[in-house]
Each structure stands twice: as C-alpha cells, then as structure tokens.
Amino acid sequence: MTNGGMNAEGRIAVLGGGAWGTALAVTMLRAGHDCRLWARDADTVAAVNETHENPRYLPGIGLDKRLAATADIGMALDGAHCVLAVVPAQAMRGLLEDLAGRIRAGTPLVLCAKGIERGTGKLLSEIAVELLPHTPVAALSGPSFATDVARGLPTAVTVAAHDEVRASDLAALLSSPTFRCYSTSDLIGVEVGGALKNVLAIAAGATAGAGLGASAQAAMVTRGFVELRRVGAAFGAEPETLMGLSGLGDLILTCGSSQSRNFSYGVALGRGESLEGRPLAEGASTAGIAASIAREKGLQAPIIEAVDRLLRGEVTIAQAVAALMGRPLKSER
Ligand SMILES: NC(=O)c1ccc[n+]([C@@H]2O[C@H](COP(=O)([O-])OP(=O)(O)OC[C@H]3O[C@@H](n4cnc5c(N)ncnc54)[C@H](O)[C@@H]3O)[C@@H](O)[C@H]2O)c1
Ligand SMILES: O=P(O)(O)OC[C@H](O)CO
Numbered sequence: 001m002t003n004g005g006m007n008a009e010g011r012i013a014v015l016g017g018g019a020w021g022t023a024l025a026v027t028m029l030r031a032g033h034d035c036r037l038w039a040r041d042a043d044t045v046a047a048v049n050e051t052h053e054n055p056r057y058l059p060g061i062g063l064d065k066r067l068a069a070t071a072d073i074g075m076a077l078d079g080a081h082c083v084l085a086v087v088p089a090q091a092m093r094g095l096l097e098d099l100a101g102r103i104r105a106g107t108p109l110v111l112c113a114k115g116i117e118r119g120t121g122k123l124l125s126e127i128a129v130e131l132l133p134h135t136p137v138a139a140l141s142g143p144s145f146a147t148d149v150a151r152g153l154p155t156a157v158t159v160a161a162h163d164e165v166r167a168s169d170l171a172a173l174l175s176s177p178t179f180r181c182y183s184t185s186d187l188i189g190v191e192v193g194g195a196l197k198n199v200l201a202i203a204a205g206a207t208a209g210a211g212l213g214a215s216a217q218a219a220m221v222t223r224g225f226v227e228l229r230r231v232g233a234a235f236g237a238e239p240e241t242l243m244g245l246s247g248l249g250d251l252i253l254t255c256g257s258s259q260s261r262n263f264s265y266g267v268a269l270g271r272g273e274s275l276e277g278r279p280l281a282e283g284a285s286t287a288g289i290a291a292s293i294a295r296e297k298g299l300q301a302p303i304i305e306a307v308d309r310l311l312r313g314e315v316t317i318a319q320a321v322a323a324l325m326g327r328p329l330k331s332e333r
Contacts, residue, residue, distance in 0.1 A: 001080070006102065010033075010034070010068065010080070010081030011035065011036065011078075011079045011081060012028045012031070012033045012035045012036075012078050012080060012081065012082050012083075012084065012173075013035075013036055013038065013076045013077050013080035013082075013083045013084070013213070014028065014032070014035060014037045014038065014076075014084045014086060015038045015073065015076065015083060015084065015085050015087065015095060015099075015165070016034070016039070016084075016085065016086030016087040016095075016112075016286045017037055017038065017039020017041060017044040017045070017048070017054065017057070017085060018086065018088075018280075019054075019057040019058050019146035019147070019150075020084035020086050020144075020146045021039070021084070021087075021206060022037065022054045022058050022063065022067075022150060022250075023058065023144075023146040023147070023150035024046060024084055024086060024149070024320045025037040025067055025204070026063055026064050026067060026152040026265070026311060027149055027150075027151075027152050027174075027176055028065055028084075028174070028176075029064045029180045030041055030069060030152065030176060030177070030178065030179070031174065031176035032065070032161075032176075032251035033173075033181070034075040034184075034291055034328070035067065035068075036068055036069070036070060036075065036078075036080070037068070037069040037070070037076070038069070038070055038071070038072075038073050038076035038308060039069055039070075039071060039075075040071065040077075040151045041071075042057075042071055043073045043112040044056060044057070044069065044288055045069040045070060046247065047247065048063060048067055048068075048069035048104035049069055049267055050066060052065050052067070053223060057146075057148055058146065058147065060308075061147065061150050061151060062152070063111075067168055071099060073099075073102065074102060075228060077099075077103060080103075080104075080107060080108065081107065081176075082108050082110065082170070082173060083107060083108070083109045083110070083111060084110045084112050084140070085099075085110065085111050085112060085113070085128075086113065088110040088113060088114060088115070088280055089113040089114065089115020089116065089117065089195070089282055089285065089286075090118055090123060090285055090310060091119070092111070092113055092115075092117070092127060092128075093117065093127050093131070094126055096127060096131045096132060097131060099131075099132060099135075100132060100141070102132055103135055103157035103262060105133065105134035105135070106133070106134065106135075106136065107135065107136075107154070107168060108136045108137075108161075108166065109128060109132065109136070109138070110138045110139065110140050110159065110174070111124045111125060111128060111138070111139045111140070111171060111191070111269070111271075112139070112140045112141075112142060113138065113282070114194035114195050114197075114198060114282050114294065115195050115198070115282045115285060115286050116195050116285075116286055116289045116290070117289075118285050118289055121289055121292070121293055122192060123192070123195075124139070125137050125139060125187055125188075125191060125192045125193065129146060132267075133217060133296065136161065136163070136166055137157070137185055137187070138159055138160060138161035138166065138187070139160045139161075139164075139190050139191050139194075139261070140157055140158070140159050140160075140172050140174065140181070140183075141156055141158060141160075141190050141191065141193065141194035141246035141250065142155070142156060142158050142159060142194075142245035142246050142250055143156075143157070143158030143249045143252065143253035143254075144157050144250075144313060145253070145257075145259050146161075147259065148259075149178075149179065149211075151235070153178065154178045154179075155178075155179065155180070155182070156180040156181070156245055156249075157179070157180075157182070157192075157208070157246070158181070158183070158184055158190050158241075158244060158245045158246045159171040159174060159182070159183050159184075159247055160183070160184045160185065160187040160189070160190035160191075160207050160241075160246075161183075161185065161187060162187050162188055164184075164185040167184060168183040168308070169184035169195075170183070174322040175176045176322045177253050178333050182244075184241060184244075184246060185280060186238045186240075186241040187235065188235055188236045188237050188307050189232065189236075189237035189238045189240075189241025189242060189246070189247070190241060190246040191236045192228075192231070192232045192237045192242075192262075193228070193232060193237065193242050193244075193250065194246050194250060195226045195242060195245035195282070195290075195292040196227075196231060196286065196304075197228065197247065197250045197251045197254055197255075197291055198254065198262045198281070198282045198283030198286055198314065199224075199262075199283040199287045199290055199304050199307050200220075200221060200225070200227075200228060200251060200254075200255060200283075200303065200307075201251075201254035201255050201260050201262035201263045201266060201283055201302075202220065202257075202262050202263070202265055202269065202281065202283045202284065202287065202307050202311075203221075203224055203266060203303050203304075203306070203307050204217055204220055204221050204254075204261065204263060204264020204266060205255075205260075205263040205264060205265060205268075205269065205270060206257035206266040206267070206270035206307070206310065206317060206320075207220045207266075207268040207270060207271045208263075208267055208270060209267035209268060209269060209270025209271040209273075209317075209328055210267060210270035210271070210317045210318075210321070211270075212270075212321065213332065214245070216321075217255075219280045220303065221251065221255045221256075223303060224255075224307055225247075225251055227294075227300075227301040227302075227303055227304050228242060228247060229242050229247075229250070230294075230299050230300070231290055231293060231294055231301055231304070232247070232295075234293065234294075234297045234299060236306050236307045249259075251294070253276070253325075261278070261279045261280060261281050262283040262284075264279075264281075265278055265281035265283070265284060266307075268285075269310055269311070269317070270317055272317075275311075283307070284311055287307045287308040287311055288308050288311070289290075290304045290308075290311075291304050291305045291307075291308035302323070302324055302326065302327060306320040306323065306324060
C-alpha cells in the first residue's frame with residue numbers, strides 16, 4: 001500500500017448516512033476509492049443519489065456526484081475491502097449485530113463513532129470483538145467536523161488498531177490529500193480520548209452559556225483534560241495518545257467552537273434552555289458512564305461528575321460552579 005491512500009484497493013463500505021458517514025464517504029472517493037454509503041433512511045438514500053446532497057445532516061453541502069447510497073446493507077458490503085461503521089455509539093451494537101454473518105472474515109472494520117456503551121460501560125471495540133470475532137477491528141478519531149471534512153478542508157486524525165502494521169496500512173488506505181491519518185496501536189487510548197472529549201465539550205459549552213467568561217472556560221477545559229487523562233489511564237490508555245489528535249486535539253476543537261454539537265448542547269444547558277430535539281450530542285450519554293466509571297475506580301472527576309448531575313437536573317449551573325470552586329485547595333498535579 002502506498003502513502004496517501006491514493007491507490008484504490010477495492011471498495012469501501014461506509015455504514016451510516018448521517019453527517020460523519022457522508023463526509024467520510026466523500027473523503028473515500030477523494031482518496032481514490034470506490035465507495036458505497038449505506039443509510040437506513042430512504043429519504044437520505046434518494047437525496048444522495050438524485051440531488052447529490054444530504055439535506056438533513058449536511059445541509060448546503062454539495063456532494064461528489066459519484067457517491068452512491070443504498071438502503072440495502074448487503075449491497076453496501078458487497079465486495080468491500082474495508083468497512084467504516086459510522087452510527088451513533090448507542091446504536092453501534094445493533095449495527096454490529098446486523099453485520100455478523102454478512103461481513104467477510106478478515107475484512108477490517110473501522111469504528112468511527114465517539115462514545116462508550118450505556119449500561120455495559122464497554123468501548124465500541126470491545127463490543128465489536130465480542131460480536132465479530134473474525135473481524136480485525138480499528139478506530140478512527142480526531143479533530144474533524146463533518147462539514148469541514150465534507151468540504152475538503154484539511155485535517156489530521158488517528159487510526160488505531162492493536163496490530164501496529166494494520167493500523168498503519170489502514171491509515172494509508174483512508175488518507176487523502178486533505179485527510180491525513182496518523183496511526184497507533186493504542187486502540188483504547190484513541191477510543192477513550194474521542195469519547196471523553198465530548199463530555200468536556202458540554203462542560204465548556206455550559207460555562208460559555210452561563211456567561212462565566214473566557215477565563216473560566218479555559219480553566220474548565222484544562223482541568224477537564226486532567227480528568228480525561230485520569231479516567232483514560234484507568235481504561236488503560238497511553239498518556240501520549242491522550243496528548244495527541246484523539247485527546248487534546250479534539251478537545252481543542254470541540255471545546256472552543258459552536259460548530260460542535262456537544263459544545264452547543266452545553267451552551268443550551270448553561271442558558272437553561274430546553275435540550276429536547278437537539279442534534280446528536282454523544283457526550284450527554286457518555287457523561288453518566290464516565291462519572292460512574294470514575295466513582296467505581298475511586299478517581300476524582302468533579303467536572304465530569306458536574307456535567308452528569310447537571311444533565312440529570314440534580315444541580316443548577318450556579319450550584320455546580322460553587323461546588324467546583326469550593327473544593328479543597330490542592331496541588332495542580
Ligand atoms: N458529525 C461530526 O462532525 C463527527 C465527526 C467525527 C465523529 N463523529 C461521530 O460519528 C458518530 C455519528 O455521528 P454523526 O455526526 O454522523 O451523527 P448524525 O446524527 O449526523 O447521523 C447519525 C446517523 O446514524 C443513523 N442511525 C441512528 N441510529 C441508527 C441505527 N440504530 N441504525 C442505523 N443507523 C442509525 C441516523 O439515521 C443517521 O444517518 C458519532 O459517534 C459522532 O461522535 C461525528
Ligand atoms: O459536533 P460534535 O461535538 O459531535 O463533534 C464532532 C467531532 O467529534 C469533532 O471532532
């Protein structure tokens with residue numbers, strides 16, 4: 001496999017017709033691959049095929065006319081040499097169950113969602129290994145707004161697999177001139193970094209929404225990053241991974257931009273607005289899971305805990321801030 005992912009080695013199946021699945025499918029075409037996009041929603045399939053748009057999830061962005069969508073998952077998988085799974089984290093188990101018996105043994109599966117399963121506390125790769133024991137599993141994560149990536153704006157992400165050679169082969173396969181994939185064998189680190197940054201983006205958004213000022217926002221993100229590293233370490237993540245694209249990199253992106261759905265969700269929370277019917281914010285599911293994992297492991301994660309309690313309606317933003325500021329003084333480390 002050559003560098004840059006410009007050699008078409010076969011077809012790539014992208015499963016999930018939302019913002020990120022659509023952006024990745026277009027990126028795969030740009031990388032020189034044949035690509036089929038599977039979407040469960042017939043309107044999305046029709047819009048992609050007929051008007052070359054995904055108006056529900058990527059409004060206003062014209063898509064590559066070569067992009068073919070289908071509602072038939074078997075057709076998307078037919079001849080695929082690599083499969084990208086791009087549905088929300090809480091829907092991933094259902095998708096992977098559908099893939100059992102359909103995906104060819106040995107075909108790599110790249111998990112592109114950022115979350116942890118509610119109820120089990122499992123990483124998505126753990127679910128994949130359990131349900132698809134003959135499938136090599138990888139994850140893709142890093143600073144990447146779907147709208148930026150779909151437009152062909154440049155960014156860099158990380159592709160992780162336990163097998164280092166597989167990770168670097170996949171990074172080469174998925175890279176394009178505007179989508180630079182680094183590789184690592186720290187699969188856990190990449191998954192945990194991507195999942196936890198969403199909770200901190202809600203915290204940063206809530207700080208902004210409550211009008212607490214730019215200084216508070218920077219302090220929240222910095223101390224939140226300490227918690228991300230602490231909880232990440234408990235999962236077995238390597239510290240260097242969390243300092244990379246799928247930790248610090250994505251934190252910088254999502255904690256400072258209203259383009260982030262998690263940040264915007266936090267802004268609404270901080271303003272006391274309704275959270276009903278808002279776009280997907282994975283951090284809202286991950287907050288409770290991360291808070292309970294931190295408690296179980298005896299880790300201090302007061303910001304993650306505060307987001308969880310705010311979302312449950314157990315505290316007001318003023319109470320959450322007072323509790324954080326009133327904690328006993330301690331060393332920064
Ligand atoms: N949007 C981004 O900028 C971006 C970037 C990187 C990673 N991600 C991650 O990608 C994942 C998906 O996000 P998104 O932005 O595409 O979300 P989205 O809300 O735009 O789209 C979700 C898609 O999943 C489909 N879906 C939902 N439940 C499903 C199910 N049970 N079975 C099949 N399909 C189902 C929906 O129909 C929709 O097509 C999330 O974990 C997100 O954190 C998103
Ligand atoms: O819009 P968000 O908050 O889901 O963030 C999207 C991506 O994860 C950014 O890397």
